Amino acid sequence: MTEKNNVLIIGNGGREHAIALKLKESDKVGKLYCAKGNAGIGEIAELVDIDPCDIEGICAFVDSHPDIKMTVVAPDDPLALGMVDELEKRGHRAFGPKRAAAQIEASKAFAKALMKKYGIPTAKYEVFESANEAIRYIEKGSFPVVVKADGLALGKGVIICSTLDEAKAAVKSMMLDGVFGKAGSKIVVEEYLEGKELTLLTFTDGETVYPMVSSCDHKRALDNDMGLNTGGMGTIAPCPFLTKEMEEEIKEKIVHPTVKAMKAEGAPFKGVLYFGLMATKDGVKVIEYNARFGDPETQVVLPLLESDLYDIFDKIIDGRLKDIDIKWRNKSAVCVILASGGYPEAYEKGKVITIGEIDENCFICHAGTRAKDGKLITSGGRVLGACAVADTLSEAIEKAYATAGKVHFEKMHYRKDIGKKYLG
Numbered sequence: 001m002t003e004k005n006n007v008l009i010i011g012n013g014g015r016e017h018a019i020a021l022k023l024k025e026s027d028k029v030g031k032l033y034c035a036k037g038n039a040g041i042g043e044i045a046e047l048v049d050i051d052p053c054d055i056e057g058i059c060a061f062v063d064s065h066p067d068i069k070m071t072v073v074a075p076d077d078p079l080a081l082g083m084v085d086e087l088e089k090r091g092h093r094a095f096g097p098k099r100a101a102a103q104i105e106a107s108k109a110f111a112k113a114l115m116k117k118y119g120i121p122t123a124k125y126e127v128f129e130s131a132n133e134a135i136r137y138i139e140k141g142s143f144p145v146v147v148k149a150d151g152l153a154l155g156k157g158v159i160i161c162s163t164l165d166e167a168k169a170a171v172k173s174m175m176l177d178g179v180f181g182k183a184g185s186k187i188v189v190e191e192y193l194e195g196k197e198l199t200l201l202t203f204t205d206g207e208t209v210y211p212m213v214s215s216c217d218h219k220r221a222l223d224n225d226m227g228l229n230t231g232g233m234g235t236i237a238p239c240p241f242l243t244k245e246m247e248e249e250i251k252e253k254i255v256h257p258t259v260k261a262m263k264a265e266g267a268p269f270k271g272v273l274y275f276g277l278m279a280t281k282d283g284v285k286v287i288e289y290n291a292r293f294g295d296p297e298t299q300v301v302l303p304l305l306e307s308d309l310y311d312i313f314d315k316i317i318d319g320r321l322k323d324i325d326i327k328w329r330n331k332s333a334v335c336v337i338l339a340s341g342g343y344p345e346a347y348e349k350g351k352v353i354t355i356g357e358i359d360e361n362c363f364i365c366h367a368g369t370r371a372k373d374g375k376l377i378t379s380g381g382r383v384l385g386a387c388a389v390a391d392t393l394s395e396a397i398e399k400a401y402a403t404a405g406k407v408h409f410e411k412m413h414y415r416k417d418i419g420k421k422y423l424g
């Protein structure tokens with residue numbers, strides 16, 4: 001009989017639910033724990049009431065649970081705070097990059113300097129620690145221009161400015177008003193890239209790197225890419241416009257050089273390295289790196305994984321990723337985010353959710369949900385992901401929307417056009 005390993009997942013969102021669902025398929029995985037999780041994750045894992053950023057609390061929990069054979073750190077903040085370093089120091093097996101490697105996401109200035117030093121294609125940029133200097137630089141350049149907070153800002157620290165006034169307001173809000181706290185005390189000002197956006201997640205142990213199936217996020221709140229930027233309102237996989245040639249170009253000019261660069265910098269990256277890319281007329285360029293699975297990219301990428309996810313995590317931790325082959329299903333997946341009315345601005349919580357019967361090959365990833373008095377209620381901005389896997393993109397879109405149609409809560413809103421611009 002295969003040995004069963006209990007696993008603790010750190011995080012609360014749809015991404016963590018997708019990871020939990022995939023791990024549950026592995027015959028090597030026994031019991032799942034999740035801190036803190038949500039109502040959906042609670043159906044397949046024991047929820048642990050410790051904040052994902054509470055390094056000491058999580059480490060103490062793992063210390064006192066010798067049955068836990070692996071901790072999967074999914075969100076950016078605990079990675080940047082060094083949760084993996086601390087777990088390893090205490091002799092535990094943890095999946096995710098160490099603090100030094102997580103900088104590739106936690107500091108945009110670090111990521112940009114890395115790309116410059118190693119010739120990895122990205123938008124031209126300058127880093128500023130003075131608002132006046134930033135504005136003087138912007139005054140001399142062209143528009144649109146992109147202003148980014150250096151640190152982690154819940155995906156909201158990027159402002160695309162069409163005019164000098166907008167850019168001045170962005171610099172002021174980040175550097176003088178401190179709307180992103182310390183994350184905005186340093187900023188990156190960069191060239192606006194025109195093109196088509198895609199995401200490539202990769203598995204890497206610091207040496208070997210395997211791209212996952214590509215995906216496309218839909219970041220704006222409203223249909224036709226209108227409205228505010230969000231954490232992501234829906235995703236499709238694979239990316240319909242990614243050709244074999246483009247994929248080779250991305251591997252050769254971006255993916256491999258980045259993994260090599262991190263090693264050369266003494267911060268080998270072990271975990272999931274996320275490449276946010278723009279296909280421009282001058283080739284593919286990096287918009288951003290993340291040090292983790294994307295949300296909601298994970299909800300469409302992992303359902304297409306045929307191989308055992310626990311095995312992949314295990315090999316990455318041991319630096320033996322080259323020993324395995326990773327297989328993907330030749331299908332399409334779609335995730336439509338069902339959000340609270342008002343998101344990404346102020347919204348109400350505590351709405352009762354009802355879900356009808358879900359068809360085969362369709363599923364729901366919970367994000368902001370909680371169980372209360374036997375009912376399912378909303379507890380966040382992105383509440384659920386209505387997902388489907390099918391042979392074609394158009395079929396997957398249809399099924400994901402049929403799934404969305406079975407969910408109800410007051411003031412629920414979602415985009416009606418996820419993936420549709422890619423249909424022929």
Ligand code: AMP
Binds near residue numbers: 146191192
């Ligand atoms: P980020 O948080 O870095 O992913 O940025 C959020 C979104 O802003 C990205 O997904 C892009 O759509 C957009 N963005 C960021 N940087 C640029 C850029 N240099 N040019 C054009 N769009 C950008």
Ligand code: GLY
Binds near residue numbers: 231290
């Ligand atoms: N969906 C984008 C992210 O996870 O940052």
